[in-house]
Amino acid sequence: MEKLFIKKKEFVPEVNFDPSKGLLEISGQSYHEYTAEFFDPLFTWVEGYLKESGLTITLNYKMTYFNTASSKSFFRIIEMLQAYEESGKGKAVVNWYYKKDDEDMLETGEDFISDSGWKNIHLIAY
16 A cells, blocks of 8 residues: 655645554644545545554644544544454554643544544643
């Protein structure tokens, strides 16, 4: 499977999905108006990657801001990883990075844990 890299732009987060390392990273800001066009290829990539069994996957979110549409897309990726792990096909973990003084990003991470019911989302202050 090919690596997926999208360079960070003004309204678009950096995406670095490296299948050889089992590492998916999304960082920056996400508040563009064409959310579906941006995230659909990410969903397709993750779905293709999760067809393999026995993987250990780490998803690092290091966002500083995102809009509601992006939030729904991020949550969908988390649900995909959760389903993969709960099916017994492999292991997955999400590291949710937030600035120490960013209460909104901390609360969003807590909401994702609560809404998903998944314990493999780790909140990490930096």
